[in-house]
Amino acid sequence: MTAPSHAEPAPGREITVTGIDGAGKTTLAERLHQALNDAGHRTILVGKHSTDVPMDAELSEYVDRLNALVYRRDARVAQACGDHYWLLALAAWYTLQDQLVIRPALAEGTHVILDNAHHKILARYAVNPEVPTRLAEQVFAHLTKPDLVFFLRISAREALARKGSFTSLETGHSGEGDEDFIRYQDTVLRQLRSQELQGGWLSLDVTEMSRDQVFKTATEALADRLHLSV
Numbered sequence: 001m002t003a004p005s006h007a008e009p010a011p012g013r014e015i016t017v018t019g020i021d022g023a024g025k026t027t028l029a030e031r032l033h034q035a036l037n038d039a040g041h042r043t044i045l046v047g048k049h050s051t052d053v054p055m056d057a058e059l060s061e062y063v064d065r066l067n068a069l070v071y072r073r074d075a076r077v078a079q080a081c082g083d084h085y086w087l088l089a090l091a092a093w094y095t096l097q098d099q100l101v102i103r104p105a106l107a108e109g110t111h112v113i114l115d116n117a118h119h120k121i122l123a124r125y126a127v128n129p130e131v132p133t134r135l136a137e138q139v140f141a142h143l144t145k146p147d148l149v150f151f152l153r154i155s156a157r158e159a160l161a162r163k164g165s166f167t168s169l170e171t172g173h174s175g176e177g178d179e180d181f182i183r184y185q186d187t188v189l190r191q192l193r194s195q196e197l198q199g200g201w202l203s204l205d206v207t208e209m210s211r212d213q214v215f216k217t218a219t220e221a222l223a224d225r226l227h228l229s230v
């Protein structure tokens, strides 16, 4: 029996990449995006600079205005607004990205690679005594559950060696020295590891791995777990 021609497309898969700052998330996300498209799987890459809502200039402009408020502001403004404000602003950003870009893409059969999913934000808030962890969990609870999460594990010291420099946010505003980055990021890493225990994550210790090795392992997992070959 042949499928009716008006059949809905199979939904796309959402693949996210998480890890501390400098773990290699953007590097892997960009490469997976390219490889999936090259292999004929329609795929979009969504990250903190993505503001395009396909075929809707008005919504794209709105998303771009929110992106400017959340990501394109100076450090003094960021500090003045405070932790609660930033949790809610980030929740607004992730909500719009999910509602206007990710869900429609998945529904029409396009795969989504999400660079920098909310897991790291949740980890940062979970180690912040000023904000109840339950509040942070709740504001992200409605987002689409990814089909596969790549968790790139690396020590903070190694991440710093790769990155070279860091922002105040990346030390949790705890100081300006390398040790401040390392102490804070190692705390975030431990929190990510406790989220990992909830299951379904593909956890890779990337400390000794080259970019090519990480990419190869990730593509094998895509084939095994989601039947997406590149």
Ligand SMILES: Cc1cn([C@H]2C[C@H](O)[C@@H](COP(=O)(O)OP(=O)(O)O)O2)c(=O)[nH]c1=O
Residues within 6 Å of the ligand: 019, 020, 021, 022, 023, 024, 025, 026, 027, 028, 162, 163, 209, 210, 211
């Ligand atoms: C993946 C990878 C990245 N890098 C560099 C590239 C970038 O300058 C920096 C961080 O990589 P990036 O992919 O931007 O990490 P994230 O998105 O997790 O913050 O590290 C390496 O030196 N070696 C590697 O194997």
